[in-house]
Amino acid sequence: MTVSGIISFLFQQTMFFSIPLLIVALGGMFSERSGVVNIALDGIMIIGAFAGILFINFMQDKMSGQLLLLLAILVSMASGMIFSLLHAFAAINMRSDQTISGTALNMFAPAFAIYTARMIQSNGVQQVEFLNTFRIASVPVLGDIPVIGPLLFQNCYITTYIGFAILIVSAIVLYKTKFGLRLRACGEHPQAADSVGVNVYKIRYAGVMLSGALAGLGGLVYVIPTSTNFNATVAGYGFLAIAVLIFGQWKPMRILFASLFFGFMKTIAATYTVIPFLVNLGIDTYFFKMMPFVATLLVLAISSKNSQAPRASGQPYDKGSR
Amino acid sequence: MKKKLVSLIDSPGFLSAMSSISAIVLGLLFGFLILLISNPGQAVQGLGIILQGGFSGGAKGIGQVLYLATPIIMTGLAVGFAFKTGLFNIGTPGQFIVGAYVAIYIGVKWTFLGGVQWIVALLGATVAGGLWALIPGILKAYLNVHEVIASIMMNYIGMYTVNMLIKRTVYNSLKNQSMNVAATAEIPRFGMDKVFVNVKGNLMDTSTVNGGFFIAIAAAVVIYILLNKTKFGYELKACGANRFASRYAGINEKRTIVLSMVISGMLAGLGGGLLYLSGANGRHISVIDVLAEEGFNGISVALLGLNNPIGIVFSALFIAYITLGGNYLQRLAFMPEVINIIIAVIIYFAALSLVVRQVIMYLRRRREQRAAVKAAASEGGAQE
Numbered sequence: 001m002t003v004s005g006i007i008s009f010l011f012q013q014t015m016f017f018s019i020p021l022l023i024v025a026l027g028g029m030f031s032e033r034s035g036v037v038n039i040a041l042d043g044i045m046i047i048g049a050f051a052g053i054l055f056i057n058f059m060q061d062k063m064s065g066q067l068l069l070l071l072a073i074l075v076s077m078a079s080g081m082i083f084s085l086l087h088a089f090a091a092i093n094m095r096s097d098q099t100i101s102g103t104a105l106n107m108f109a110p111a112f113a114i115y116t117a118r119m120i121q122s123n124g125v126q127q128v129e130f131l132n133t134f135r136i137a138s139v140p141v142l143g144d145i146p147v148i149g150p151l152l153f154q155n156c157y158i159t160t161y162i163g164f165a166i167l168i169v170s171a172i173v174l175y176k177t178k179f180g181l182r183l184r185a186c187g188e189h190p191q192a193a194d195s196v197g198v199n200v201y202k203i204r205y206a207g208v209m210l211s212g213a214l215a216g217l218g219g220l221v222y223v224i225p226t227s228t229n230f231n232a233t234v235a236g237y238g239f240l241a242i243a244v245l246i247f248g249q250w251k252p253m254r255i256l257f258a259s260l261f262f263g264f265m266k267t268i269a270a271t272y273t274v275i276p277f278l279v280n281l282g283i284d285t286y287f288f289k290m291m292p293f294v295a296t297l298l299v300l301a302i303s304s305k306n307s308q309a310p311r312a313s314g315q316p317y318d319k320g321s322r
Numbered sequence: 323m324k325k326k327l328v329s330l331i332d333s334p335g336f337l338s339a340m341s342s343i344s345a346i347v348l349g350l351l352f353g354f355l356i357l358l359i360s361n362p363g364q365a366v367q368g369l370g371i372i373l374q375g376g377f378s379g380g381a382k383g384i385g386q387v388l389y390l391a392t393p394i395i396m397t398g399l400a401v402g403f404a405f406k407t408g409l410f411n412i413g414t415p416g417q418f419i420v421g422a423y424v425a426i427y428i429g430v431k432w433t434f435l436g437g438v439q440w441i442v443a444l445l446g447a448t449v450a451g452g453l454w455a456l457i458p459g460i461l462k463a464y465l466n467v468h469e470v471i472a473s474i475m476m477n478y479i480g481m482y483t484v485n486m487l488i489k490r491t492v493y494n495s496l497k498n499q500s501m502n503v504a505a506t507a508e509i510p511r512f513g514m515d516k517v518f519v520n521v522k523g524n525l526m527d528t529s530t531v532n533g534g535f536f537i538a539i540a541a542a543v544v545i546y547i548l549l550n551k552t553k554f555g556y557e558l559k560a561c562g563a564n565r566f567a568s569r570y571a572g573i574n575e576k577r578t579i580v581l582s583m584v585i586s587g588m589l590a591g592l593g594g595g596l597l598y599l600s601g602a603n604g605r606h607i608s609v610i611d612v613l614a615e616e617g618f619n620g621i622s623v624a625l626l627g628l629n630n631p632i633g634i635v636f637s638a639l640f641i642a643y644i645t646l647g648g649n650y651l652q653r654l655a656f657m658p659e660v661i662n663i664i665i666a667v668i669i670y671f672a673a674l675s676l677v678v679r680q681v682i683m684y685l686r687r688r689r690e691q692r693a694a695v696k697a698a699a700s701e702g703g704a705q706e
Binding site: 097 | 356360361410412457461465466467468470471472474476478479482483485486611613621622625657659660662663665666667670672673674675
């Protein structure tokens with residue numbers, strides 16, 4: 001491969017790993033800024049990916065390409081949102097420990113995906129296969145632009161553009177709308193928000209459901225470009241997304257850079273064998289696999305000292321308390 | 323006698339136990355529902371197999387319950403202990419597997435130790451688990467990194483490190499797993515192989531259970547004493563209840579956070595040693611990129627046991643029991659993963675324990691009101 005070929009290959013791969021992180025971390029942002037810690041992102045990703053891939057698996061005889069992908073995206077978002085309601089109910093209505101209910105969802109999701117896949121597929125295996133008819137070799141016109149074309153508009157998926165669209169919409173919603181202001185108020189000081197007539201429970205439900213929809217979508221977006229089957233796991237991506245959220249300081253633009261950073265790390269880990277320079281170093285493959293996680297730890301160690309989570313994040317809101 | 327019973331029922335411990343038990347019942351009901359949806363004809367039979375659990379396997383089955391319970395008692399203690407001190411140690415999969423690797427390494431290589439090899443291997447496992455938890459502990463105490471995120475990262479780093487080290491040092495390439503440990507590194511059976519065995523003619527189908535179970539019970543007792551009977555334990559719990567108040571009271575809260583993470587990690591690491599030092603028939607570490615499930619099961623065990631060391635022993639036995647029942651489920655057209663679904667649902671309902679407790683309180687209030695009405699009525703009757 002030529003140098004420019006390697007660069008555009010790495011760039012495309014980085015997108016495949018970064019975009020799901022970006023989408024899921026933005027989801028986590030909506031939940032945390034409304035005041036609910038959502039450690040269940042990993043489980044919700046699994047449910048979203050499972051539902052979406054299963055949908056593709058069933059429908060791919062009848063349709064293919066971008067229409068099928070768009071429908072699968074809707075299925076993933078809806079299933080993620082419904083699944084997240086369980087967390088919302090426990091965290092908001094029942095005021096239960098949010099870490100525990102999130103952990104329960106994380107445990108439920110892979111078991112459910114494996115059980116259902118094995119029960120309903122005639123071959124009885126847990127992997128759900130799908131045909132990848134979604135890759136765009138080159139976007140018309142845009143793909144022919146020099147430099148930018150190969151980087152952004154060749155060998156890509158519409159999910160990349162959906163991810164960036166979600167980023168922009170999220171930033172606008174969070175900072176420029178009434179809903180965003182109320183959401184942030186509920187995460188910082190729910191009593192104050194309540195005193196001016198904001199329904200804290202409703203806003204928090206909205207925050208958790210948004211995180212569910214985005215995490216469900218993120219699960220599908222993670223699986224599609226990197227595999228040809230879904231094996232009841234998203235490789236800890238939901239947890240990485242939480243790290244991205246913290247590293248990104250709960251702010252959309254910083255989350256973008258954090259997810260690009262981790263996506264790049266992950267890309268190196270997954271593709272170092274095609275980069276002659278890295279292969280020549282003769283480092284054990286396991287070191288490359290570890291690298292994204294080591295980098296996360298180092299980055300968190302450096303950046304967490306003064307990090308400020310939304311003040312009321314993780315605390316159940318009780319109307320009666322002062 | 324009746325007074326004693328009433329005070330028992332009114333005690334908070336009883337209420338907590340009731341909320342765990344009702345979570346279990348709801349979880350089993352949900353599991354039954356899933357069986358019913360997926361295969362109505364065999365659902366009742368399936369539930370029967372789950373409830374029969376380890377007993378389906380005769381004496382060996384009971385031994386296997388104890389063997390499976392041993393590591394999750396330890397990871398459950400690790401999670402529960404950390405919870406008591408206000409930390410959520412979700413890093414038990416990493417600490418567990420690192421401990422397991424060190425135990426296996428010593429168990430395979432250090433044969434010069436002779437009869438004490440298994441003891442040294444267990445000590446090594448304990449130290450390794452503690453060191454693995456030291457990093458998130460320090461990050462939490464001094465650099466404000468949330469222990470959940472740091473622990474999760476350490477889980478993946480631990481898994482990859484162990485896989486790499488196994489391939490380099492104690493690798494059985496035929497089976498893609500770790501090698502058998504030396505005979506002197508196996509934990510002594512203490513006669514349990516004589517009890518938990520199915521005899522079929524000349525065939526002795528022996529359970530893999532060994533003295534590790536007693537070590538786990540001993541660890542539970544030690545943790546119970548540490549938490550409830552010592553000054554150090556009191557400081558740990560005070561820190562968990564309110565970090566700032568403890569600092570005001572003169573407790574070095576940073577040191578306490580680090581220490582409680584390390585102790586928690588040591589428990590999980592020892593659990594790794596206890597599971598894998600068990601001879602050729604016992605478990606081996608498979609070199610696959612999957613986090614150790616015993617670690618995550620520790621979370622369920624701790625939550626179900628309400629973080630109480632004694633409760634943890636019982637909840638570990640319960641989870642091992644139905645997990646084994648799940649394996650027997652494959653005789654019917656069911657997949658054993660339904661057990662993991664049931665456990666997850668149990669944890670979810672345990673998280674909702676508030677509502678369960680409220681229901682119990684409500685029922686109790688109603689009972690008291692009824693009793694009061696009855697008393698008033700009978701009093702009225704007496705006056706007539």
